Structure formats: C-alpha cells, structure tokens
Amino acid sequence: MTLMFEPFLPVWLVATIGVSAALLAAFGLYRRQRGMILRTLALAALTLALVNPILVDEQREPLPTIVAIAADRSQSQDVGERKAQTDKAVADLRAALGRFSGIETRVIDAGSDDGSETPSTRLFGNIASALEDVPPSRLGGVIAVTDGQVHDLPADDRLAGVNAPVHGLITGKADEYDRRIQVIKAPRFGLVNQEQEMILRVIDDGRAIDQPADITVSVNGEVVNRIPAVPGQDRTARFKLDRAGGNIVEVAVAEVPGEVTPINNRLVQTIDGIRENLRVLLVSGEPHAGERAWRNLLKSDASVDLVHFTILRPPEKQDGTPINELSLIAFPTRELFVEKISEFDLIIFDRYQHRGVLPILYYDNIAQYVRQGGAILLVSGPEHAGSESIAYTPLADILPTAPTGQMLEKPFFPRLSDLGKRHPVTRGLEGSAIEPPRWGRWFRAVNVTPPDGEVVMSGADGSPLLVLSHVDQGRVAMLLSDQGWLWARGFEGGGPHVDLYRRIAHWLMKEPSLEEERLTARSLGREIEITRQSLKKTVDKAVVIGPDGARQETVLTEDEPGLFRATLRTAKNGLYEIDNSGLKTLVHVGAVDAPEFREMISTTEKLAPLAAASKGIVKRLDDGADGVTLPQILTVRGDVRISDPDRMVIRMTDETVLKGVTSIPLFAGFLGLGLLALALGSTWWREGR
Incomplete structure (x- = not known):
C-alpha cells in the first residue's frame, strides 16, 4: 500500500494556503491565544483536504524467473555421443528446474552455422537473439550445453544484456584426441605439367598421438605424392596439374584409431590449370x-x-x-x-x-x-x-x-x-x-x-x-x-x-x-549441383557420400541432350564424394578450413573465463558410464556475489506484474466531511466559552 496526493487546486496555490495557515498558527501559538491548538488542527485538516491524500492498494503477482538452456546444435555436436548427451542433459535440466516454483525454462537450439559458407558455432549470438524479449532483471541464468568449441565468445568475458550467471555443461569426454590436416598456403591456379607447391600442416589436438602422420596428395583422383610429416610442422607438397581447367587436389592424413572424427583428416582444393602455350x-x-x-x-x-x-x-x-x-x-x-x-x-x-x-x-x-x-x-x-x-x-x-x-x-x-x-x-x-x-x-x-x-x-x-x-x-x-x-x-x-x-x-x-563422359560437381551455398556429361541416353543414379559417411542416391535428369543434372540440398558442411557409374568427383561444402572443423575435441577452457566473470561454473556431463551427471541447482535472491564450485546458481527475480489497484481518498466522502466538521465545530465551541 502506498500514499499518494492529488491536490484539488494548483500546487502553488495549495502551498500558499498551507504556508499562510502555518504562519497564522505559529503566530497564535506564540501569542498564547485561547483555542489556538484547536484552530491549528482545523487549519491542518483544511490544508490536508485541499491536498487530497489517497491511499492506494496494489494487487501484484510475482513474475517467473527465466532460465535459458542453450543446446549446441552445431555440426561438431554430431560426433560420438555428444548429441545424445545434449538431448539427455536438456531433458534433465527441464525436469530439475521444473521442480522450483517461480522458474520458467526456455530452450534455445543454438550454435548452428545457418547456411554460412564458413560454418562456425555461433552459440551466444543465437542466445542473444532468442532473449531479446526478456528484461535483464528477469533472467536468472544461462546454461549452455555444448562441446565447448564456441566461436563467438565475447571479447570482454561479458555477455551483453545478461546480468546473471552463465554456466557451461560440456559434452564429450575428458581424454579426447583428434588429428587433422590444415592447408597453410595453396595456389589458386598453376601451369599444366609444371610443378606446384602447397604448404600443409598436420595438427594433433588433445593428448599426444603415437601414430605416423603421412600425408597423401591426389590430383583428380590419382595419388601423386606421399609425404612423411611431423605434427605441428609445415610440410611442402609438390605435384603437377595434368589438365587445363579445374583440378581437384585432395590432401589427406590417415585416420588414427580412437580419434574424435575423421571428418577433418582430408580436404580438397580446386586449382585452375592453365596451359602455358x-x-x-x-x-x-x-x-x-x-x-x-x-x-x-x-x-x-x-x-x-x-x-x-x-x-x-x-x-x-x-x-x-x-x-x-x-x-x-x-x-x-x-x-x-x-x-x-x-x-x-x-x-x-x-x-x-x-x-x-x-x-x-x-x-x-x-x-x-x-x-x-x-x-x-x-x-x-x-x-x-x-x-x-x-x-x-x-x-x-x-x-x-x-x-x-x-x-x-x-x-x-x-x-x-x-x-x-x-x-x-x-x-x-x-x-x-x-x-x-x-x-x-x-x-x-x-x-x-x-x-x-x-x-x-x-x-x-x-x-x-x-x-x-x-x-x-x-x-x-x-x-x-x-x-x-x-x-x-x-x-x-x-x-x-x-x-x-x-x-x-x-x-x-x-x-x-569437352570429354564425352564427365562427372562434375560444384557447391552453391548449401546445395551441390551435380552434372553428368554422357553420350548415353540414360545414366544411373549418383551416389553421394557425405562427410559423416552417410550415403544417399539422387536421380540425374537430362536437361539437354548429353547433359544430366541434379541439385542436392545438404545438411552438413564438409567434403562430399560423388560416384556415378565409376566416375568420381569431390566437392567441399563450406569453407575448406572452416572454424567448425579446426578443433573437434571437447574443452572446458574456452567457456571458463566467461563463467568465472558471471559467477557461473563449467562442468563436464560425462559420468564415465555412458551417462550424464548434472550439477545441483542453487537459487538465490539479489545479486550473486560469489560462485558455488559444485552448484549452478540461479538468481531469482523480484519482478511482479500489476493485477489490480484499489484507491481510497482519505478526505473524500463522509469521513473527510466529518473530520472537517469536527475541526471547525471544535473552534466554535471553544469561542463560545
């Protein structure tokens, strides 16, 4: 309940009357005039009546605290059991938070590359977009379920528009390792039958891998070079382009048993061959x-x-x-x-x-x-x-x-x-x-x-x-x-x-x-356009093998005599292999060295500074027995001063929504009239004595 004033007269006039009444009362009291106490009370009652005090009673309902659960759906989350861990963690979090009254969960599928040619995990950009309608005072916390490979971390370790703890629950396992190959420098074009150079590097992420790191170089499907390599050191691959036009150069390093994924063990570069003369x-x-x-x-x-x-x-x-x-x-x-x-x-x-x-x-x-x-x-x-x-x-x-x-x-x-x-x-x-x-x-x-x-x-x-x-x-x-x-x-x-x-x-x-039998493919954003040139009147279906090894067939339709085409919508970025009646070609969807595939092992290190700055925690979900373990949840009111190393702190909101208002004027109706009559009557009674 609150007290409000709604004067019947302009404020300056009410103030003038009040000051005048106070001076008269003070003068009378100073002169010790008879009945001055009653007169003073009467003047005060009259002034209060002009001020019109109102007692306001508000009926409010508490608003729930919003807790955002951000599920990383980027391509690196498809590795191993990470996707299953994410789904299980999200379900368990919703159940655990649902047991607290006053908490509303909001699940955000975040981190997808949304068709970009350079796929990366844009986790916090998706979170910010999904929480645009949530006032910062109502946000109790952000829980990110991810492998930790996030590529849009804020530079100052502060998440804009979020004044609540940010927690990270990491999928994958603690002892992961992965081998990948990276192109450091490659030509865009080269002379046919002249030696070309490409600088490559084999990188081992996670623990050391005791396996040879030999690099295989293929040009248009033919192996042309094998190079022994040491992880972390640059190696120069030399090869020749055997034809004019587009040449597909594939570089690969052998898969290591037990590594996270072989997706980043091979990649392709398209180099235009130019005939010198x-x-x-x-x-x-x-x-x-x-x-x-x-x-x-x-x-x-x-x-x-x-x-x-x-x-x-x-x-x-x-x-x-x-x-x-x-x-x-x-x-x-x-x-x-x-x-x-x-x-x-x-x-x-x-x-x-x-x-x-x-x-x-x-x-x-x-x-x-x-x-x-x-x-x-x-x-x-x-x-x-x-x-x-x-x-x-x-x-x-x-x-x-x-x-x-x-x-x-x-x-x-x-x-x-x-x-x-x-x-x-x-x-x-x-x-x-x-x-x-x-x-x-x-x-x-x-x-x-x-x-x-x-x-x-x-x-x-x-x-x-x-x-x-x-x-x-x-x-x-x-x-x-x-x-x-x-x-x-x-x-x-x-x-x-x-x-x-x-x-x-x-x-x-x-x-x-101008080859009679030819198979080509090119990437158009998230689509692959397959073209088969043939003297035959019909051709078989094309078999497309995705970066995850999944196979699918697509029908090639004759657009014009001798040319068959198909357009295939892809869901994943990476290297695709296409086979049609013994003819094979490769095409890469997305950037060759996209951030999403550079580092594939799960990590707690990238989210740690952001979590520490917001009084959150970063924990792994893996319980060591093919299951997930969630940290306990701790609710607090007011600002979160310290983090709990073993529990996820959720800051409860004090925000409410107004449901109704009751106003009671104190000097209106019979009550106000009675008080004024009593005050004036008391002065007349005193004067009559």
Missing part, C-alpha cells in the same frame, strides 16, 4: 581457299604457338631453278617429325597428300606419337580420295575410316548426327536446332567406308562428315570436307565455323569440358 603444327599440302580459316583461328588464340608449313614445291617439281635462287624454306621434316614431335600438342594435316616429302618411316613415327597421347586432325579434300592419300601410309592403323576413292559432289547441309547432338564437340552449335540447319551449304566431301569412331556430323545422303576417335592414349579427328571456308566467307549466311573448329582442336588437346 599449346604448340600446334599445321601442315598444308597446297594453297587453297580454306587454308586461311584454320590459320586465322589458331593465330587468334594467344595461348597457341603455331608452326605452319605449306608445301609449295614437292620433290617431283623439278624445273631446273638453282637452289641458291629459291626463296622457299626447306621443310624440316626430321626436326619436326622425329626430334621435336613430342613437343606438339596437336598436328593438323590440311589437304595433305603423300608426295614423297615425308619418308614412310615418319608416318609410323606420327602414329606412335598419337598412341602415346598425341593428337592429329585431318582436313580432307579431293586429294584424300586419290592414290596419294595419306590413308595408304602407316597412318591407316590409327585412322577411324578409309576413303572409297570417290568424292560426293552435290550440295548439302552439314547436319549433326544423333550422336553429334549429344557430343560436347558439336552439341548446341548455333543454327543446328532447326531443319534445315540455319547455315550455308557445302558442295563436296570425301566418301569413306563405315567408320569405327564417333560420327558427330553427316553430309550428303547421311555420309560421315566429322569423325572423332580415341586411339590408345591419343585422339584422331577427320573432317572429310575442305569447304568449311564457305562458312568463314559468309556464303548463304555462313555458319559456326569458329566454334566448330575451336571445339575440335580443344577436344583433340583433351580439354576437360
């Missing part, structure tokens, strides 16, 4: 209209070193001109096709025929070059159908088809075959989607026997026009017409000669994006 040898058998199309294409590519020879004077051309008067450069056959042939990435024979310039033995050398990983392209015209065709040399063993000796001379639209619509070299060529194709006609092609390779383009009457073939480790392409220059000149609207020529050349030089 592609060396191409272009040999033209004779000057012709299409020769410049190939030359211009290759010269326009800054990454291509082009060596171009045109045979202007074959051996049979003997006109008696003295050698010293010829301005022609002799064709260095031995240097190109014996001594330095392995330095070329691609050899192009453009309308070349066997006219004695190259000895027969050299053709056999070229065939061996292809089988060992080289590539040749034959662009053929009428000479390929004649008796001097190079198809009748030792090159015949690697060519996918042979000429019949006839030319097909009639107008035709080059068309994609059914296989060509799926093949990455010809798939989606501009103008190919309609019939007839939206490009110009050609007028002649070499007639050939049924080919052994892949016919991706056809000519007149469905005859083969572009044939691609794999020969051991190398590749062969045959373009059975020399009239691609019509597209370059814009005849009948031209055609996609640049795209076609470039794709043929890059496929021959083993550009990864």
Whole structure:
C-alpha cells in the first residue's frame, strides 16, 4: 500500500494556503491565544483536504524467473555421443528446474552455422537473439550445453544484456584426441605439367598421438605424392596439374584409431590449370581457299604457338631453278617429325597428300606419337580420295575410316548426327536446332567406308562428315570436307565455323569440358549441383557420400541432350564424394578450413573465463558410464556475489506484474466531511466559552 496526493487546486496555490495557515498558527501559538491548538488542527485538516491524500492498494503477482538452456546444435555436436548427451542433459535440466516454483525454462537450439559458407558455432549470438524479449532483471541464468568449441565468445568475458550467471555443461569426454590436416598456403591456379607447391600442416589436438602422420596428395583422383610429416610442422607438397581447367587436389592424413572424427583428416582444393602455350603444327599440302580459316583461328588464340608449313614445291617439281635462287624454306621434316614431335600438342594435316616429302618411316613415327597421347586432325579434300592419300601410309592403323576413292559432289547441309547432338564437340552449335540447319551449304566431301569412331556430323545422303576417335592414349579427328571456308566467307549466311573448329582442336588437346563422359560437381551455398556429361541416353543414379559417411542416391535428369543434372540440398558442411557409374568427383561444402572443423575435441577452457566473470561454473556431463551427471541447482535472491564450485546458481527475480489497484481518498466522502466538521465545530465551541 502506498500514499499518494492529488491536490484539488494548483500546487502553488495549495502551498500558499498551507504556508499562510502555518504562519497564522505559529503566530497564535506564540501569542498564547485561547483555542489556538484547536484552530491549528482545523487549519491542518483544511490544508490536508485541499491536498487530497489517497491511499492506494496494489494487487501484484510475482513474475517467473527465466532460465535459458542453450543446446549446441552445431555440426561438431554430431560426433560420438555428444548429441545424445545434449538431448539427455536438456531433458534433465527441464525436469530439475521444473521442480522450483517461480522458474520458467526456455530452450534455445543454438550454435548452428545457418547456411554460412564458413560454418562456425555461433552459440551466444543465437542466445542473444532468442532473449531479446526478456528484461535483464528477469533472467536468472544461462546454461549452455555444448562441446565447448564456441566461436563467438565475447571479447570482454561479458555477455551483453545478461546480468546473471552463465554456466557451461560440456559434452564429450575428458581424454579426447583428434588429428587433422590444415592447408597453410595453396595456389589458386598453376601451369599444366609444371610443378606446384602447397604448404600443409598436420595438427594433433588433445593428448599426444603415437601414430605416423603421412600425408597423401591426389590430383583428380590419382595419388601423386606421399609425404612423411611431423605434427605441428609445415610440410611442402609438390605435384603437377595434368589438365587445363579445374583440378581437384585432395590432401589427406590417415585416420588414427580412437580419434574424435575423421571428418577433418582430408580436404580438397580446386586449382585452375592453365596451359602455358599449346604448340600446334599445321601442315598444308597446297594453297587453297580454306587454308586461311584454320590459320586465322589458331593465330587468334594467344595461348597457341603455331608452326605452319605449306608445301609449295614437292620433290617431283623439278624445273631446273638453282637452289641458291629459291626463296622457299626447306621443310624440316626430321626436326619436326622425329626430334621435336613430342613437343606438339596437336598436328593438323590440311589437304595433305603423300608426295614423297615425308619418308614412310615418319608416318609410323606420327602414329606412335598419337598412341602415346598425341593428337592429329585431318582436313580432307579431293586429294584424300586419290592414290596419294595419306590413308595408304602407316597412318591407316590409327585412322577411324578409309576413303572409297570417290568424292560426293552435290550440295548439302552439314547436319549433326544423333550422336553429334549429344557430343560436347558439336552439341548446341548455333543454327543446328532447326531443319534445315540455319547455315550455308557445302558442295563436296570425301566418301569413306563405315567408320569405327564417333560420327558427330553427316553430309550428303547421311555420309560421315566429322569423325572423332580415341586411339590408345591419343585422339584422331577427320573432317572429310575442305569447304568449311564457305562458312568463314559468309556464303548463304555462313555458319559456326569458329566454334566448330575451336571445339575440335580443344577436344583433340583433351580439354576437360569437352570429354564425352564427365562427372562434375560444384557447391552453391548449401546445395551441390551435380552434372553428368554422357553420350548415353540414360545414366544411373549418383551416389553421394557425405562427410559423416552417410550415403544417399539422387536421380540425374537430362536437361539437354548429353547433359544430366541434379541439385542436392545438404545438411552438413564438409567434403562430399560423388560416384556415378565409376566416375568420381569431390566437392567441399563450406569453407575448406572452416572454424567448425579446426578443433573437434571437447574443452572446458574456452567457456571458463566467461563463467568465472558471471559467477557461473563449467562442468563436464560425462559420468564415465555412458551417462550424464548434472550439477545441483542453487537459487538465490539479489545479486550473486560469489560462485558455488559444485552448484549452478540461479538468481531469482523480484519482478511482479500489476493485477489490480484499489484507491481510497482519505478526505473524500463522509469521513473527510466529518473530520472537517469536527475541526471547525471544535473552534466554535471553544469561542463560545
């Protein structure tokens, strides 16, 4: 109950009347006038009536004390029995706190990485967000059930907006140990077939581990290096990139028996391979209209070193001109096709025929070059159908088809075959989607026997026009017409000669994006996009193995001819392995060296300063028998001055909520009127004596 005043007159006027009454009373008492005591009481009663005192009676209900239970749901809590310990501890805490009257529990699922590319345990950020509607005076304590690996600890060991004890209950076991590998420095790109360096470090967390720490380095699934390592010391891994474009470099250290988790024993880096210079040898058998199309294409590519020879004077051309008067450069056959042939990435024979310039033995050398990983392209015209065709040399063993000796001379639209619509070299060529194709006609092609390779383009009457073939480790392409220059000149609207020529050349030089059978995956936030490139019309389901070893299958749907895709939503960060019909690839979701996976052993050390500053405690839940043990709970009122080393202190609130108010005016109604009448009547009675 409280006493309040609500004056009937302005305060200054009531104060003036009160002061005047006090002066009159004081003067009268000083002069010892008769009846002055009664007059003084009457003046006081009149002044109090003007002040209007009110007695207020408030009915209040105590508010409960809020205790926050923060359950760490980050990925490191999925290790071992930590998740089960967390669930059991939360249930036991709710039951224990429920036995106290005046305590309300609030469970907060905290610490998840919420889709971040750099996952970490954001425990206290989640707690602050969940307690925004709770006044600090009502918060009795915060109990964090976690493995102790928290990455958003306040810098000053004070939790903003919390004036109550903060306790930590630690999951896991006290004697945990874990081995992990960390990338200290890695290149983002490197030259193909040039040595690259990556600095790695093996780290042992927890107690010392008496096991070898050898590092295995794999590039695109092939083991390329094994390095002995000492935990805590930097080691340099050296390797070579075997192809242009994205190269997946995997580094791993062997799992140690009994360690917390193998999740952080391996990781991947994607390094872009760049070819320093592609060396191409272009040999033209004779000057012709299409020769410049190939030359211009290759010269326009800054990454291509082009060596171009045109045979202007074959051996049979003997006109008696003295050698010293010829301005022609002799064709260095031995240097190109014996001594330095392995330095070329691609050899192009453009309308070349066997006219004695190259000895027969050299053709056999070229065939061996292809089988060992080289590539040749034959662009053929009428000479390929004649008796001097190079198809009748030792090159015949690697060519996918042979000429019949006839030319097909009639107008035709080059068309994609059914296989060509799926093949990455010809798939989606501009103008190919309609019939007839939206490009110009050609007028002649070499007639050939049924080919052994892949016919991706056809000519007149469905005859083969572009044939691609794999020969051991190398590749062969045959373009059975020399009239691609019509597209370059814009005849009948031209055609996609640049795209076609470039794709043929890059496929021959083993550009990864043009492989017929290819499996790739990339991370898009928390999603994995899987792409399968195939000449088949259907492909099997892709098997995805998560960082925790869990396997799941996903259906690949054909988006366009030859391309199958699937998008998979992931729940965990880490390294995923994808397998489809023997093709495998790796993809990492989240940052490679994310804080969530750097340290995986449970610890009491990180929360200890925060708990000590707030008068809380940090205790392990493990009871040594696959169960959990909770500390006792101690409730106190007022500020918490000291912590109890064995009990969790909960500060009880004194906050209440107003339910009702009763007001009693002391000088209102008959009571006030009676008091005033009595006071005035007493003065009249005294004056009447």
